[in-house]
Amino acid sequence: QVQLVESGGGLVQAGGSLRLSCAASGSIFSFNLMGWYRQAPGKQRELVATITRGGSTNYADSAKGRFTISRDNAKNTMYLEMNSLKPEDTGAYYCYAAGSFPYWGQGTQVTVSS
8 A cells, every 4th residue: 555645835925936745655657647635724625736647737727827746756756846826825735646546645734924
């Protein structure tokens, strides 16, 4: 069973940048689809971005043009580069992998101050 561990969250001012990482305990090559979700306080978890094994990406409208998802299958790591951060980007960010069943990380907190 693969475990996913997120890192890179923190407190940043509006307009700043953060790079999140999702490190897997095993190979991620078998995961055709991986992604990032976020959950703001009092709100449902929402999709931020996804990436396929081959590198095809998909973004929520709120992330387009500001966030970039990528994965390094050799390093068993997925990334989320976040630029031009806004206060509404605040929340817990979770990485996800679609395997025989869904895998989730424990989350990393991102707080964007105005």
